Amino acid sequence: MNRLPIESVLPQLLDVLSLQPCAVLVAQPGAGKTTQVPLAILKAAWLQDQKILMLEPRRLAARAAARYMSKLLGEEVGNTVGYRVKNDTRVRPNTRIEVITEGVLTRMLQSDPALEGVGIVIFDEFHERNLHGDIGLALSRQTQSLLREDLRILIMSATIEAEPVAAMLDHAPIIQSEGRTFPVSTHYLTSKWIGRLEAAVVKSIQQALQENEGNILVFLPGAAEIHRAASQLAALKWGKEIEVAPLYGNLSQEAQDRALSASDDGRRKVVLSTSIAETSLTVEGITVVIDSGLMRVPRFSPRTGMTRLTTVPVSVASADQRRGRAGRLGPGVCYRLWTETEQRQLPPSSTPEIREADLAPLALELAAWGVPDPAALVWLDPPPAAAYQQARDLLLQLGALQENGGLTPHGKRLASLGLHPRLAHMVLQAIPLELGTLACELAVMLGERDFMRAAAERDADVRTRIEVLWRAAQGEQRADVDFGLCRRIAAEAKVLMQSLGISPSAQRASASGMLLAFAYPDRVAQRRSTGKFLLSSGRGAALPDLQPISAERYLVAAELDDNGAESRIYLAAPIEEDELLDLFADRLQKEQEVLWDQAMGTVRAKQRLRLGAIIMKESQLQDPNPELVVQAWISGIQADSLELLPWTRSARQLQERVNFLHRFDAQWPDMREETLLAGAAEWLGPHLYGLKSKGALSRLNLTSILEEMLTWEQRRWLEELAPTHIQVPSGSRIPVDYSMSEAPSIAVRLQEMFGLADTPRIAKGRVAVTVHLLSPAQRPVQVTKDLASFWRDAYFEVKKDLKGRYPKHYWPDDPMAAMPTNRAKPRS
Known part of the structure; x- marks a missing residue:
């Protein structure tokens, strides 16, 4: 018989493992590493009577490797060499080599962190980098570091980059073996x-x-x-x-x-x-x-x-x-x-x-291990922070984790089942409801591929599949159903029921939606239109084709993707509203929504019962929270601008006067429109309590409200620094226009200013008022901030023009000596 290539490096590998706790073996395809290495190690003196655990990424490979090694030993599987895979075990007390899948190793470590009686853990085909393989290696390394210095770890692969793996294992030796391949x-x-x-x-x-x-x-x-x-x-x-x-x-x-x-x-x-x-x-x-x-x-x-x-x-x-x-x-x-x-x-x-995986199983395993923070372990690739946090959030929602990251009693039971945390939670919640049989069937079915995938476009209803599963158990067959898979699902569900002490009983498929809601609380969906739904997570979802469940008011989606704007629903079951209200009573949020209705010019108040993004119930609220009403008013005003308020001439003038003073002294309030809008809750909010309509809003005294923004001292100084009127030589009180805060102005007929040499000033003399001089017809003829210069230089040209148009009015040759008047001519 031809020698296998791996045989040439077996002595070197055995020597390394006799001295080192870890090693990396790179052997090309066909070298024979999977079957020859465990058998060679079995004879090592350091192993004594301990077992060899060899991990394979797949159940099929684990069974095949165990059968082939048993054949080489001339034995049946389950003697010297056996295997443990999900729901299938062939080992005896005298079994020395156990070929297991990676998830099985995690279970073994959780039940016995020291791996008593195990001499070496071999990770075969490690280049596949399955999630459970990375978890198993991280936990095994900690066991080796803290509890079992004598435990060996061997990584075997054909194509992996050996150096990073060796570095993770404290720079373990790397052994190379050529494969036996032809061109x-x-x-x-x-x-x-x-x-x-x-x-x-x-x-x-x-x-x-x-x-x-x-x-x-x-x-x-x-x-x-x-x-x-x-x-x-x-x-x-x-x-x-x-x-x-x-x-x-x-x-x-x-x-x-x-x-x-x-x-x-x-x-x-x-x-x-x-x-x-x-x-x-x-x-x-x-x-x-x-x-x-x-x-x-x-x-x-x-x-x-x-x-x-x-x-x-x-x-x-x-x-x-x-x-x-x-x-x-x-x-x-x-x-x-x-x-x-x-x-x-x-x-x-x-x-x-x-x-790129769902890290909920990893987060549960780490919490069960006692290290909720993955940074406490050594990883070849650490779990991505965002995905890990999302996994912890899900476990909190399922009641599996405490706030400090430790497992709750419920979480310990979830971890013991070996199911995805969602499905384990569903099964445990179903038992008190006497729906354990259906829950176990659903859990196993959802963990496998769809045995009716060809029909999924036409029928995404989980209940259909449950009924097909039941009929398959009676021998009924359909051309579009994989009945081999149906039989295996039924067998695995029976094993799960036995492990939980559940006696098989008649169930109703209609309860599928309620059970799925336990597993997928974030995937409860409410119909928006036929075939289109809103998930409680806030995302849209749709059934690919119209089908009976397209018209259901509520669904729970068990399988869907996240492509495009809307997720496509592949598997779902309907659920009744009263079931949702009962199941999620502790998660339903009561909220008051009070909004400004721009079209109606009023505040509208609604009360809502919400499950995540889904509004379950909505009604008019007769006595809304006053704080929410005020917030609605503020939002409406900020959306419509301050013009929604009842501005009077007096209020607008006060705003402009204060803005003028704010330019010189920041101690004065900033009453510019954008500032008032931004701070409306502070200065306006207290005056909006009890108001519900635009008509009620019109009764506000905006001048008084704005005055409240001033201190007592500022109110006292306001008239002196920014007077509302200026008395001109004719005796008239002329209003000051502060609309341009950088240049306050008055508009006055020219004759009323005769005799005044100095331009009127405000703000303690710091600002000259811009004077708009008017004709007898109230039309502007000159704008100036320097009256003396106007009388001296420009008056005579203006007089020449105006005297011809207004001959009955008073046009003296010396305006500084003339008597001011608000009439055509001064009185005698």
Whole structure:
């Protein structure tokens, strides 16, 4: 039997682990690290009787690795080598190597932080950087630092950048192993494919079958594309010489085994797989790889609090992993369904999930661990602050966290279930309502892909799926339903019920909306129009097509995206208003809204019962809060300008006089319009109590209100510094115009000023009043701030013009010696 490449570095690896607590092993695809390293470590003296835990990112890879190692030992799975994955365990008391998924490690650490009886934790395929892998490594490192100096940690990967990982592990040694791969010729498209992806894939499969021998492994982004491609291939009617086998995580174990194994009858096999076949798994007989260049990953949006599955281009590292699958047995061929130009634009590696995932599970795990602040742990990539804070806010809303970040008793129960915190909360809240059976079915169903995805555009109703699930249990089948997935969901729901002590009972699907409201309080939706809804978070949402639930008044959305202006609702269930009022009684906000109605010229008051952004009830408020009424008045005045107020000549003049004085002395109030508007609440607000209409507003004495802005001293000095009138030589009292605060003025007939040499002055003589001299007909003839100069230089030219037009009026030759008059001629 040929030696595996990993065997050449196993002695070095064992020597390092005998002396060091941590190591990093970089081994190329096909080197044999997944199966050979644990078996080699099993013989190490330092391990003694302790166990080996090896983490695999996927359940399928964990089962396959355990089965293969057991086969090498000539044993059945569950003896020396076993596995633990979600809802499936094959271990015995004497099991020494446990292959587990990353979430299982987190559960084990939470129940036993010291990992008693475990000698080493191996993180296989760590380059995938799943969220639970990062959590498990951070917790294992703290266990190693604080509780178990003898605990070993080994990171294994084919494509990871080893230096940052080694630095995180206190500069652990890095061991390199070459893979056993043969040359793979790579073919790119000359131009990007047009139309549906499946058509391009089927065309490439036909070409590959004609040009090459051996089996074909096709990488597609998800199960939906796999099924569409399989349907198109089935329509080609090749006969029995070609076997098409799907491969993705939600398949039954029997279907997965069929995809991984060689055909018994020698037929050629076309395996249609997601990225699950990139690493760890060995698909028998593969000599050709066809790569769509796409993968489906979850993306969490802190802006909306929602996660959506997004199809993105693969990284260079992932593309190389996929291509390497064709070179395991001998020279191979890889068809890449993208151009060489697109190849140069691919990212070098995939983004770690911790940067873009929903961090609510992480926040719950850290709180259960006793370190609610992630900065207390060592991370390869720390959790983003915004997403982590949003996760903590959700846990607070679910009652899982105390304000100081510690777990509440309810939070401890949530953490023990191993479900997403939302779904765990839903299940626990359902038990006292005797709806535990339905809640467990919903929790498991929502944790899997939609078994009716093809029907989602026409029917997003969760109740439909629950009823299909129940009918599937009775043996009923439908062409648009994945009944294999239905059976697995039912089995996992039963396991969950047993763990909680829930006895299966008849339930009503109509309660689905109420249960979903426990899990998704931020996704309660109120109909705005048929098919369009407003979420309690404030975001808009819409059903893609008109369907029975489009007309429901309230929905709870279990699955939706955050694309565009409105989120698309994929799964939802209706809920009654009285159920919402009962469930969220402690979260409903009673508010009074008092607004100025500009069109009606009055203050309107409403009382609202609000759930987040949703207004549940609204009614007229007969006795509104006086403070809110005043605020409405102020808002209306600020929106309409001060012209809404009852200005009189006296009030306007007072405003202008004070503004004139403010120019010289800032101690005087600033009564400019923009300043009055900005400070209306202070100077005007106290006078608005009890007023409700514009008619009532007109009764305000604005002059008195403005005077209240002056001190007693300022009121005393106001007339002396900025008089309302100036007495001119004729004896008339002429009003002073302060509308231009920089140049106060009077308008007076010329004859009334005879004999006055000095221009009138105000503000303690600091400001000369601008004098508008008028004709007998009250028309301006001259504007001056220097009367003496006017009498001396300009008067005679003015006299010459006016005397001809007004011959009956008095036009003396010496205006300084003439008697002033407010008549045509002075009296004798």
